[in-house]
Amino acid sequence: xxxxxxxxxxxxxxxxxxxxxxxxxxxxxxxTIFNAEPRVNYDRIMLSPVLSGEKAFEEIVIHGDGWYIKxxxxxxxxxxxxxxxxxxxxxxxxxxxxxxxxxxxIATGSVPFIxxxxxxxxxxxxxxxxxxxxxxxxxxxxSRAKAVVIGGGLLGLEAAAGLKERGMDVTVLHVMPTLMExxxxxxxxxxxxxxxxxxxxxxxTKANTKAIVGKGKVEGVELxxxxxxxxxxxxxxVGIRPSTALAKEAGLEVNRGIVVDDRMxxxxxxxxxxxxxxxxxxxxxxxxxxxxxxxRVAAAGLADSEERRFVHSDTPTKLKxxxxxxxxxxxxxxxxDREEIILRDASAGIYKxxxxxxxxxxxxxxxxxxADGAWFNDLKKKATDISEMRDTLIFGxxxxxxxxxxxxxxxAALADDAEICGCNGVCKGKITxxxxxxxxxxxxxxxxxxxxxxxxxxxxxxxxxLLKLTLGEAYNPAAVQPMCxxxxxxxxxxxxxxxxxxLKTIPAVMQELEWKTSCGCAKCRPALNYYLVCDWPDQxxxxxxxxxxxxxxxxxxQKDGTYSVVPRMWGGVTSAGELRAIADVVDKFEIPMVKVxxxxxxxxxxxxxxxxxxxxxxxxxxxxxxGHAYAKGLRTVKTCVGSDWCRFGTxxxxxxxxxxxxxxxxxxxxxxxKMAVSGCPRNCAEATCKxxxxxxxxxxxxIHFAGAAGLDIKGTEVxxxxxxxxxxxxxIVALVQMYREQARYLERIYKWAKRIGTAEIKRQIxxxxxxxxxxxxxxxxxxxxxxxxxxxxxxxxxxxxxFRPMASVGFAEAAE
Amino acid sequence: MSRREKDRMNWIAIGAIADIPPRGAxxxxxxxxxxxxxxxxxxxxxxIDDHCPHKGGPLSQGIVHGAAVTCPLHNWVISLETGKALGxxxxxxxxxxxxxxxxxxxxxxxxLASKAA
Ligand code: SRM
Ligand SMILES: Cc1cc2nc3c(=O)[nH]c(=O)nc-3n(C[C@H](O)[C@H](O)[C@H](O)COP(=O)(O)OP(=O)(O)OC[C@H]3O[C@@H](n4cnc5c(N)ncnc54)[C@H](O)[C@@H]3O)c2cc1C
Ligand code: SF4
Ligand code: FES
Numbered sequence: 001x002x003x004x005x006x007x008x009x010x011x012x013x014x015x016x017x018x019x020x021x022x023x024x025x026x027x028x029x030x031x032t033i034f035n036a037e038p039r040v041n042y043d044r045i046m047l048s049p050v051l052s053g054e055k056a057f058e059e060i061v062i063h064g065d066g067w068y069i070k071x072x073x074x075x076x077x078x079x080x081x082x083x084x085x086x087x088x089x090x091x092x093x094x095x096x097x098x099x100x101x102x103x104x105x106i107a108t109g110s111v112p113f114i115x116x117x118x119x120x121x122x123x124x125x126x127x128x129x130x131x132x133x134x135x136x137x138x139x140x141x142x143s144r145a146k147a148v149v150i151g152g153g154l155l156g157l158e159a160a161a162g163l164k165e166r167g168m169d170v171t172v173l174h175v176m177p178t179l180m181e182x183x184x185x186x187x188x189x190x191x192x193x194x195x196x197x198x199x200x201x202x203x204x205t206k207a208n209t210k211a212i213v214g215k216g217k218v219e220g221v222e223l224x225x226x227x228x229x230x231x232x233x234x235x236x237x238v239g240i241r242p243s244t245a246l247a248k249e250a251g252l253e254v255n256r257g258i259v260v261d262d263r264m265x266x267x268x269x270x271x272x273x274x275x276x277x278x279x280x281x282x283x284x285x286x287x288x289x290x291x292x293x294x295x296r297v298a299a300a301g302l303a304d305s306e307e308r309r310f311v312h313s314d315t316p317t318k319l320k321x322x323x324x325x326x327x328x329x330x331x332x333x334x335x336x337d338r339e340e341i342i343l344r345d346a347s348a349g350i351y352k353x354x355x356x357x358x359x360x361x362x363x364x365x366x367x368x369x370x371a372d373g374a375w376f377n378d379l380k381k382k383a384t385d386i387s388e389m390r391d392t393l394i395f396g397x398x399x400x401x402x403x404x405x406x407x408x409x410x411x412a413a414l415a416d417d418a419e420i421c422g423c424n425g426v427c428k429g430k431i432t433x434x435x436x437x438x439x440x441x442x443x444x445x446x447x448x449x450x451x452x453x454x455x456x457x458x459x460x461x462x463x464x465x466l467l468k469l470t471l472g473e474a475y476n477p478a479a480v481q482p483m484c485x486x487x488x489x490x491x492x493x494x495x496x497x498x499x500x501x502x503l504k505t506i507p508a509v510m511q512e513l514e515w516k517t518s519c520g521c522a523k524c525r526p527a528l529n530y531y532l533v534c535d536w537p538d539q540x541x542x543x544x545x546x547x548x549x550x551x552x553x554x555x556x557x558q559k560d561g562t563y564s565v566v567p568r569m570w571g572g573v574t575s576a577g578e579l580r581a582i583a584d585v586v587d588k589f590e591i592p593m594v595k596v597x598x599x600x601x602x603x604x605x606x607x608x609x610x611x612x613x614x615x616x617x618x619x620x621x622x623x624x625x626x627g628h629a630y631a632k633g634l635r636t637v638k639t640c641v642g643s644d645w646c647r648f649g650t651x652x653x654x655x656x657x658x659x660x661x662x663x664x665x666x667x668x669x670x671x672x673x674k675m676a677v678s679g680c681p682r683n684c685a686e687a688t689c690k691x692x693x694x695x696x697x698x699x700x701x702x703i704h705f706a707g708a709a710g711l712d713i714k715g716t717e718v719x720x721x722x723x724x725x726x727x728x729x730x731x732i733v734a735l736v737q738m739y740r741e742q743a744r745y746l747e748r749i750y751k752w753a754k755r756i757g758t759a760e761i762k763r764q765i766x767x768x769x770x771x772x773x774x775x776x777x778x779x780x781x782x783x784x785x786x787x788x789x790x791x792x793x794x795x796x797x798x799x800x801x802x803f804r805p806m807a808s809v810g811f812a813e814a815a816e
Numbered sequence: 817m818s819r820r821e822k823d824r825m826n827w828i829a830i831g832a833i834a835d836i837p838p839r840g841a842x843x844x845x846x847x848x849x850x851x852x853x854x855x856x857x858x859x860x861x862x863x864i865d866d867h868c869p870h871k872g873g874p875l876s877q878g879i880v881h882g883a884a885v886t887c888p889l890h891n892w893v894i895s896l897e898t899g900k901a902l903g904x905x906x907x908x909x910x911x912x913x914x915x916x917x918x919x920x921x922x923x924x925x926x927x928l929a930s931k932a933a
Contacts, residue, residue: 519839519857522879522886522893545839549877549888557888561874806842806853807830809925 002030005302006091006101008081008246010035012044013275013291014107015062020299022071028303031073032099034091037130038078040064044130045288045423045456048320051134051162056754058712066711084250086268103302106247106258106266106273110240110286115150119212125234128159140233141166148172148221148231150209152179154319156237157192160201161321163235171229172196173207173221183317183328187344188367191351195324204229242277242284257284262309264298274298280310288423288455289315316377316422318370318458327370329377331355332363343394352394359387371410372396374462378418411465420462423455431463435470442477443467484523486515491744495531504536506543520546527745530632533668534740537782544799550630553802554790555612563612564605566629567619568665571639571657571677572600581622589615599636599674601627613803616791625665625789632746633668634675637661638686642679642696651696653679656725660732666787667779670743670752673736688716691749692732697721701728705735705761706753714750717758720766734775735765741778827915827922833861834919841876841885844923851912851923852876854896856883862896863914863923869894869907 007014046060068075079093092098112127144167149160152174164170178189208224220230242257253259253267257279264272274294300308316329332355343352350368361380375397392399398410416429434449447454453463467475480490503509525546532540544552555563592606639657643649657677676687677694687693689709695702700723707716743752764771836842836855844851850866866876873889883896893902899911913924
């Protein structure tokens with residue numbers, strides 16, 4: 001029996017710990033995680049780019065749902081642990097789940113500090129800690145009204161920049177005389193303020209908040225001097241407090257944070273703590289680099305793999321606001337025994353200051369030009385005596401030894417143990433070693449193998465320079481991902497060339513586009529087959545040997561080699577006759593399992609391949625056609641009962657769903673396409689997580705697209721509102737045809753839409769009537785060839801060879 | 817395999833090459849289980865057990881490319897020549913001698929014969 005490891009909190013620290021643990025002792029523990037946030041582990045650092053719109057939430061997920069499934073980890077999302085019983089060794093969540101543990105890890109992070117002023121609980125007052133906060137800010141930003149950010153530190157400024165980017169009128173209130181005073185000296189703080197103001201953000205320093213005012217919701221912020229700044233949104237970003245209440249209640253030793261030793265052990269030997277909630281050697285931390293080191297130490301402790309101890313080190317601070325370069329490290333207070341070297345270039349907006357003690361760097365502040373940060377950090381860490389280069393030190397590494405000021409040369413000159421990625425503690429040698437040792441060719445590879453540049457991203461430039469240095473000419477940052485090992489062309493190029501060169505068979509594509517293998521592989525062949533089916537519906541002869549078995553035999557293969565059969569039930573509606581026919585087939589062929597699917601229809605599982613044609617023949621007599629439950633094609637159109645029955649229904653959602661399904665079934669698409677039509681915004685057909693969905697409203701049909709509810713979960717985006725069913729059908733068909741023509745094989749609609757932009761899709765489908773018509777016509781044309789029931793074809797003898805053995809060898813023959 | 821053993825092999829006719837689609841496979845049912853017989857794009861023929869070394873997937877149902885097949889269940893790639901899993905995966909299936917005489921196909925079931933007998 002494996003030991004039970006329970007983790008409270010699913011933030012960045014325990015996420016990293018699990019990665020190490022799975023490497024070092026993959027089967028040692030059965031792991032259960034409770035997370036108060038209702039989601040998987042994501043890169044909290046990158047919330048600012050999500051707020052500003054530079055990234056989507058899916059891009060900052062660290063471990064998707066699939067990861068937990070793959071590693072057999074149970075994750076309770078949205079479960080806050082409310083009690084630890086150390087006697088019984090159990091934890092209990094607010095939803096009443098109790099889990100016992102052999103080892104417990106507390107990683108509850110921090111809670112934002114809320115200044116205790118009147119009005120702090122008014123609707124419209126937010127903190128800045130998690131995705132919910134970001135979503136609430138985005139909602140508020142839609143009104144393009146006024147926002148006040150209280151706090152001119154790292155978080156506050158990132159929030160302010162994001163809200164400004166989203167069109168809000170933003171004021172930052174900071175209680176101290178200069179911004180980020182804990183990381184910057186006054187000179188740099190002043191430059192920072194100018195840079196922030198240059199983006200149209202108002203900054204008020206020495207601004208002491210007295211109250212948040214408003215009736216029922218936020219209307220403004222009142223300062224001690226009586227000034228009132230109007231606002232509909234107030235973000236408090238004044239600091240964080242380690243989240244220790246749970247540990248305190250359980251009787252663990254708690255100081256500022258949960259007290260742990262340098263191996264992350266709390267005062268109870270069965271319990272560890274790590275992350276922002278932990279206090280080690282008198283320090284608590286608020287940046288990920290030390291937390292990742294804690295993760296490494298904790299994993300080693302859990303795996304008993306090596307004796308690793310946590311050592312304190314300073315972490316540089318960088319601000320993630322595009323266009324503002326700022327770097328600060330260590331101690332830069334003035335002092336008797338300290339010297340400093342300063343460089344100012346007012347016209348270029350550059351300020352650099354290095355603080356020395358005994359000829360060694362103890363602190364650095366860089367503003368406007370931060371490329372030398374890693375070098376200064378390295379000198380500080382190694383306590384290098386800088387007296388030799390004192391005169392040129394401040395000009396940076398490139399100036400030492402008369403080297404040129406070429407940034408590549410500077411990176412080349414860095415020592416192998418110089419730290420490149422501060423967040424993940426990755427040094428230069430590790431990156432270059434991985435590039436040569438593992439044959440890495442791009443940034444994503446380096447991120448995957450070393451984690452460098454995979455967190456806050458501010459070292460991306462350095463990593464790219466290392467790629468350039470190590471690979472020379474062979475490094476091509478814009479390189480497209482080839483379709484597979486058989487070609488160096490990417491999907492988009494192949495699609496374009498198929499059209500441009502009029503290629504109409506798989507051998508023609510492989511010949512003309514210089515495939516490297518004789519007949520492709522299991523990755524490129526199905527893709528090419530789809531592209532050709534889509535582009536030449538009337539001319540291309542579908543190559544069944546290039547289709548995955550399910551699409552070749554029109555049933556779903558199961559783990560034991562039998563098949564499952566799912567007939568269409570249009571819009572999820574069935575009848576006594578249909579159900580009777582299914583019952584008869586089940587009896588006749590002794591089908592072991594009948595199941596209602598998640599797609600509003602019925603699945604018959606465990607059918608022998610040889611029996612498939614006979615099963616289909618019987619189903620066909622009752623009017624059933626294939627449900628394409630196996631296809632990269634139109635799957636289901638789920639519906640609700642709509643205006644025919646439901647007291648809230650606004651339109652005939654069932655009828656529209658059936659109409660869409662009957663119009664579109666049989667079409668092949670880059671990946672599966674699932675739809676739903678709901679009769680009102682209560683949305684019982686769950687239309688807002690589908691590839692395409694319709695939500696009926698009084699005034700017509702709201703068309704949604706780009707939702708996902710499988711490996712990723714994502715609500716749909718609204719394409720637009722149309723007045724009639726006919727228009728709804730035309731828009732949906734045109735949208736799907738655009739997707740059919742442009743997407744890469746296996747790319748669901750939401751991924752395609754993200755790649756090309758929803759604005760562009762709206763423009764082509766809703767903004768341009770002619771384009772829409774043309775897409776629609778092309779779909780209709782292709783359906784002439786596609787809308788053939790594959791089951792009845794096979795009942796009448798097509799592909800007979802698929803369903804019976806070539807020969808049967810009996811005992812007699814075999815033993816002859 | 818020595819000449820003598822080869823001579824003693826028991827070649828059983830299983831049909832014509834045209835029965836198998838190019839870049840495809842068919843099964844032959846035997847007392848010991850199914851055997852998958854493959855035909856490549858350039859008309860080479862191979863036979864292996866229809867049982868993936870990973871979790872028993874029916875290899876005859878996979879996509880055939882070059883002299884290899886990709887298992888339909890979890891995408892292992894199996895060499896038709898050696899029966900070995902290619903790439904990072906490890907495992908192998910039994911290969912079965914197969915011969916093309918004119919248009920006719922034969923497999924040798926010697927091992928099987930001794931087992932069955
Ligand atoms: C039968 C069914 C489960 C059930 O008993 O309810 C099912 C069964 C399978 N699903 Fe599913 N999915 C079924 C509804 C869903 C749904 C719910 C829905 O459609 O409303 C989802 C989430 C919505 C979505 O698609 O995003 C769903 C998300 C997936 C995914 C994740 C896709 C993704 O892009 O994230 C896969 C994996 C894949 O396609 O690569 C998958 C793959 C599969 C496969 C094909 C696994 C496989 O590759 O063999 C399963 C085939 C079993 C079989 O042979 O019947 N199934 N699957 C459901 C059939 C619906 C139908 O009537 O056609
Ligand atoms: C907007 C923003 C920008 C940032 N930028 C940077 C940066 O540029 N560089 C940098 O190094 N750091 C940055 N940070 C800080 C960094 O994100 C944190 O240091 C880090 O995420 C802390 O990790 P953690 O695992 O300790 O806690 P968290 O990631 O906060 O995770 C704690 C989790 O535990 C859950 N939890 C709490 N109590 C319970 C309970 N009782 N039961 C169950 N679950 C519970 C919480 O819901 C939360 O999901 C930033 C933080 C924010 C908010
Ligand atoms: S049916 Fe879907 S969710 Fe269920 S095991 Fe298969 S793939 Fe997973
Ligand atoms: S059974 Fe063949 S790959 Fe898993």
